[in-house]
Amino acid sequence: MECRQANLLIHEFLDGDLDELSNQQLQEHLRTCQACCQHLHELKRAIAFLQSASHIHVSADFTARVLAQLPSPSKANRVSNWLRQHPFLVAAAVFFFLMTGSLTASWFEQDETLQVSSAHLDKLKIDKERNVVVVPSGVTIDGDLVVRNGSVEVLGKVKGNVVAIEGKVFLASTAQVAGDTESIEAIFDWIWYELKNIGNDLLPLAP
Amino acid sequence: MEFVEKRLLERAKRGDREAFAELIEIYKDKIFQLAYRMVGNRQEAEDIAQETFLRVFANLHTYDENYKFSTWIYRIATNLCIDRGRKKRPDFSLDEQAEGTEGLDWYSRLSSNEQTPEERVVTQELQETVQKALNQLAPKYRSIMILRYIEDLSLQEISDVLKLPVSTIKTRIHRGREALRGRLNFM
Numbered sequence: 001m002e003c004r005q006a007n008l009l010i011h012e013f014l015d016g017d018l019d020e021l022s023n024q025q026l027q028e029h030l031r032t033c034q035a036c037c038q039h040l041h042e043l044k045r046a047i048a049f050l051q052s053a054s055h056i057h058v059s060a061d062f063t064a065r066v067l068a069q070l071p072s073p074s075k076a077n078r079v080s081n082w083l084r085q086h087p088f089l090v091a092a093a094v095f096f097f098l099m100t101g102s103l104t105a106s107w108f109e110q111d112e113t114l115q116v117s118s119a120h121l122d123k124l125k126i127d128k129e130r131n132v133v134v135v136p137s138g139v140t141i142d143g144d145l146v147v148r149n150g151s152v153e154v155l156g157k158v159k160g161n162v163v164a165i166e167g168k169v170f171l172a173s174t175a176q177v178a179g180d181t182e183s184i185e186a187i188f189d190w191i192w193y194e195l196k197n198i199g200n201d202l203l204p205l206a207p
Numbered sequence: 208m209e210f211v212e213k214r215l216l217e218r219a220k221r222g223d224r225e226a227f228a229e230l231i232e233i234y235k236d237k238i239f240q241l242a243y244r245m246v247g248n249r250q251e252a253e254d255i256a257q258e259t260f261l262r263v264f265a266n267l268h269t270y271d272e273n274y275k276f277s278t279w280i281y282r283i284a285t286n287l288c289i290d291r292g293r294k295k296r297p298d299f300s301l302d303e304q305a306e307g308t309e310g311l312d313w314y315s316r317l318s319s320n321e322q323t324p325e326e327r328v329v330t331q332e333l334q335e336t337v338q339k340a341l342n343q344l345a346p347k348y349r350s351i352m353i354l355r356y357i358e359d360l361s362l363q364e365i366s367d368v369l370k371l372p373v374s375t376i377k378t379r380i381h382r383g384r385e386a387l388r389g390r391l392n393f394m
Contacts, residue, residue, distance in 0.1 A: 011381040015362065039388075046387040050356040053337045054330065058239035058256060063231045066260045067224060078222060084268070085221065 001029040006036045014043060103194050104187065115148040131167075137174050144179065154181075165190070212276055220267050231260055234277070237358060238284045244353045245288035247342050255291060259284040274367065281360070281368040285350050292346050340390040348383040355380055 009026040012018045018026065030037050083090055116133055118124060120141050125134040133147045137155035144160040145152065151167040154175040161179035162169050169181045184190050212233070218226035238259050243252035262283050263270075270279055341349055354360045354368065362380075366373045 011377075011384065014384065015377060015380065042388045042392060043384050046384060046391050047356055049333075049337055049340070049391055050352060050387065052333060053244065053357055054334060055236065055240060055357075056243055058235050058253060062235050062239075062253065062256070063228055066231055066257050067228055069257065069261060070224065070227075070264055 001025055003029075003033060003036055006030070006033065007039065010036065010040050010043065013040075014047070099195075099198075100191060103191050112149055114150040116146070116150075118145045119143040132170075135175075137172070151183075163193070209275075213272070216267070216270070216272075216276060219264075220270075227264060230263075230276075234280055235260075237277075238280065241281070241284055241353055241358060242288055244338070244341055244357055245285075245346070245349060246291060247338050251291070255284065255287050258287055262287075275364075278364065278367045281354065281358070282370070285354075285368060289346050289350065336391070340387055343390055344383060344386055348379055348386065351376060351379045352383040352387065 006026060006029045009018060009022055009029075013023065013026060030040065114126070114128075114131060114133075116124065116126070118141060120143075123136075123139045123141060124145075125136055126132075127134055131150045133145075133150055133152050135141060135145070135152070135154045135156045135158060139156040141156070141158045142160065144163070145158055146161075146163045146165070147167060148165040149167065150164070151170060152162055152164045153170045153172065154162060154177060155172045156174070157176040157178075159178045162177050162181045163184065164182070165184045167185075168183045171177065171181065182193065184193050212230070215226045215230050219230060235256060239252055239256040242255040242259075243249060246252055246255065259280065263280055270276070341352065344352065351365060351369070354365045355362070360368070362373050362376050365376050369376070
């Protein structure tokens, strides 16, 4: 083996990635070559020298000095950090904000006229003087009955929910309502009602 | 260790200063050591170490958790040392040597309770020799030799810190060793 090649192997040896075969070849060469042996010895000495550099320590108040120089946590910083760390809550809050916005808007925008929504408008009687929608006795209404700006008087049967918005639901003793009856008079009731509807739509399988 | 570090980092990211203080405690000597061996001057090395931690704090939210934290902080410190060296190349000479010995002096005072006076002199001479030999290396070799033999990083870790291929690191270590051998034999 030539000394130049041996020199490469010496460095690989010092890096600790010399394979078994090359290692044997190198040892073989070192036994016969005084110069390379000396070279390896000097390199090892240089490394030991460097490693002997004693480990010095930073002054004792170092940590305190660094901490003192940190930028003070501004309010905006804290808020933005918090927002960055809770993306889901932020999304939920934005969603909730927009939802309440549109719900309250639809509450305030409505006009004062009586509105009725039902699948069987023809079977209902509307008493304009009292502002009441009447389900006459002996009549069966399939599906929900929703009345806005008025009350509901049920004498007959409703196979669904009865909802009066800004009004009341009166049930006669003969009345039969398959679903819920609800009177909504305040804005919070209204928001709650809408949220429940959304919930029911999103979770159709829930009881 | 790594688990503890991860927890501390998460807390520090949320702005927890106590957690950040603990991170400083873990790394301050390593970073200071690296800086000191790079610039050969205690005061300047402390400045660099401080700057390193301030940068770490300012950039915590950009830290990529797929990498080791030590890799990241060593990279910041190495870059600061090399930038510093570039800026003050012109007046790199006698002053710095003098200040360097002053730093060593201070160190040996700190550890003097373990050494006899003669031992102290020998240690100090050795320290000066090592630092002189390091100072004579070009920064790109100096940083790698320090990371390898004083900070005890593996070749792979050094390659991660400097973002250079392992083969380049090896070549530089080979040349660095040869250069050091030359200097130390000469002295």
